[in-house]
Amino acid sequence: MTLDFFLEHKAQFGFRDRGYLWLYADAALYARAIEKRRLQNEYGLGVEVLDSVEVRKRFPILDRSMHEILGATFSPRDGLVNPNAVRAWYRAEAEQLGVEFRNRHYIGGVETERMVGSAGSLRRVTAVQVIEVRRGSPDDESGAVREILVTHRVPSESALGEARIQCQAVVNCLGAWAPTFSAKVGVPDPTVPVRRQICLVDVHREDMADGVSLDNLGMIVDPSGLYFHPEGPYVLAGYSIPDEVPGFDFDYDGAAFFENQIWPRLAHRCSSFERCGHVRGWSGLYAVTPDRSGIAGGVAGFSNLFEAHSFTGRGVMQSYGVGRGMAGLIAAGAFDEVDLSPLTRARFEEAGRWVREELHI
Numbered sequence: 001m002t003l004d005f006f007l008e009h010k011a012q013f014g015f016r017d018r019g020y021l022w023l024y025a026d027a028a029l030y031a032r033a034i035e036k037r038r039l040q041n042e043y044g045l046g047v048e049v050l051d052s053v054e055v056r057k058r059f060p061i062l063d064r065s066m067h068e069i070l071g072a073t074f075s076p077r078d079g080l081v082n083p084n085a086v087r088a089w090y091r092a093e094a095e096q097l098g099v100e101f102r103n104r105h106y107i108g109g110v111e112t113e114r115m116v117g118s119a120g121s122l123r124r125v126t127a128v129q130v131i132e133v134r135r136g137s138p139d140d141e142s143g144a145v146r147e148i149l150v151t152h153r154v155p156s157e158s159a160l161g162e163a164r165i166q167c168q169a170v171v172n173c174l175g176a177w178a179p180t181f182s183a184k185v186g187v188p189d190p191t192v193p194v195r196r197q198i199c200l201v202d203v204h205r206e207d208m209a210d211g212v213s214l215d216n217l218g219m220i221v222d223p224s225g226l227y228f229h230p231e232g233p234y235v236l237a238g239y240s241i242p243d244e245v246p247g248f249d250f251d252y253d254g255a256a257f258f259e260n261q262i263w264p265r266l267a268h269r270c271s272s273f274e275r276c277g278h279v280r281g282w283s284g285l286y287a288v289t290p291d292r293s294g295i296a297g298g299v300a301g302f303s304n305l306f307e308a309h310s311f312t313g314r315g316v317m318q319s320y321g322v323g324r325g326m327a328g329l330i331a332a333g334a335f336d337e338v339d340l341s342p343l344t345r346a347r348f349e350e351a352g353r354w355v356r357e358e359l360h361i
C-alpha cells in the first residue's frame with residue numbers, strides 16, 4: 001500500500017525505487033530474514049535471497065571482507081524518499097480538506113472529565129492547553145526551541161499567552177516526546193528517546209581517482225550496523241551506536257563520528273571509499289519501544305484519546321499505512337481498511353503479544 005502510494009507521487013516525493021540490500025553475517029538473523037521473505041512476497045514485494053557470490057556479482061562495489069557475508073536479501077521495490085516532501089504533501093492535502101495547523105504551539109497541559117453514566121470509568125479529554133511560542137530571530141528561535149524540546153520547559157519570555165483548544169478527539173502523535181503527553185493523563189509509556197546520527201560523505205574528492213559510483217543503487221545495510229545510500233552528489237551514511245544511552249540528546253559528534261564510526265566501516269566493505277571525506281551531519285531521535293515496533297490505537301480508559309507514535313526509526317515508511325488505519329479508527333470507531341490492533345499499547349502487558357522486530361537499523 002505504502003509503496004504504491006510513494007510510486008503514485010514518485011517525482012514529488014523524490015522516490016527512488018532502487019531497492020534495499022541487507023547483508024547478513026549472523027546465521028540466526030539471516031535465517032529470520034529468509035523466513036520473513038515468505039510473508040513479504042505474499043504482498044508482492046519480490047524479495048530475493050542472494051548468496052555471497054551473487055551479491056559480489058551484482059554489487060561489485062562490495063569488494064572487501066566479503067568472506068564475512070553469509071548472504072543477503074534484496075527487496076527491489078523498496079527505495080528512498082524525501083521525508084520532508086512526504087510531510088509537506090500530507091499537510092497540503094489536509095489543509096485542502098479544511099484542517100487548520102497552528103505552528104509553534106506547545107501543548108502544555110490537558111483537561112479531562114470523567115464521563116457520567118458510562119460503563120466503567122471512562123475519561124474524556126475536553127481540552128488541551130497550548131502555549132504559543134514567540135518567533136524570534138533565527139538564533140533566539142533555535143535556543144528557545146531547543147530548550148522546549150530538551151527540557152520541556154517553555155522559556156517564560158517566549159510565551160505569548162495560554163489558550164485552550166476544545167477537543168472532540170485527541171491524537172498523541174508527538175514522536176519521541178509522546179511520553180511527556182501520556183504522563184499528563186497518567187498513562188505510562190514504555191518509549192525512550194535514543195539519539196541517531198547520520199552524515200554526508202564526500203565521494204568525489206580530488207584525491208579520489210575514480211570516486212565512488214553508487215548510480216542506480218538504493219540502500220545498503222551492512223551487518224556492522226552501518227547503512228548508506230546515494231544522496232545527491234554525496235553518500236548518506238548512518239550508524240546506530242549500540243546501547244546509546246537514552247535521552248533528549250541532539251548533539252552531533254561531528255568529524256569524530258565520521259572518522260570513528262562511518263569511514264572504518266565503509267572502507268572495510270568497499271575499497272572505493274578508502275579516501276572519502278566528511279561533509280556534515282546531524283542527529284535526531286528514534287522513539288524506541290521495548291519490542292522496536294510503534295504504538296497505535298485508542299488509549300484504554302479514554303473515550304476520545306488516540307495515539308500513533310514511537311515508530312522506532314521507521315515512521316516515514318509506515319506513515320501512510322498508520323494514517324489510513326488511524327483515520328478508520330477515529331471516523332468509524334474500529335479499524336477497517338488497515339488493522340493496527342497488534343500495535344495497541346495493551347500488548348506490553350503480555351510479552352507474548354509483543355511485535356518484536358530484529359531486522360532494523
Ligand SMILES: Cc1cc2nc3c(=O)[nH]c(=O)nc-3n(C[C@H](O)[C@H](O)[C@H](O)COP(=O)(O)OP(=O)(O)OC[C@H]3O[C@@H](n4cnc5c(N)ncnc54)[C@H](O)[C@@H]3O)c2cc1C
Binds near residue numbers: 108
Ligand atoms: C537520523 C534518523 C534517520 C531516520 N531514518 C528513517 C528512515 O530511513 N526511514 C523511516 O521510515 N524513518 C526514519 N527515521 C524515523 C522517522 O524520522 C520518525 O519515525 C518519524 O519522523 C516519526 O514521525 P512522527 O510524526 O511520529 O514524530 P515526529 O516527526 O518526531 O513529530 C513529533 C512532533 O511533535 C512535536 N512536539 C513534541 N512535543 C510537543 C508538545 N508538547 N506540543 C506540541 N508539539 C510537540 C515535535 O516538535 C515534533 O515536531 C529516522 C530518524 C532519525 C532521527
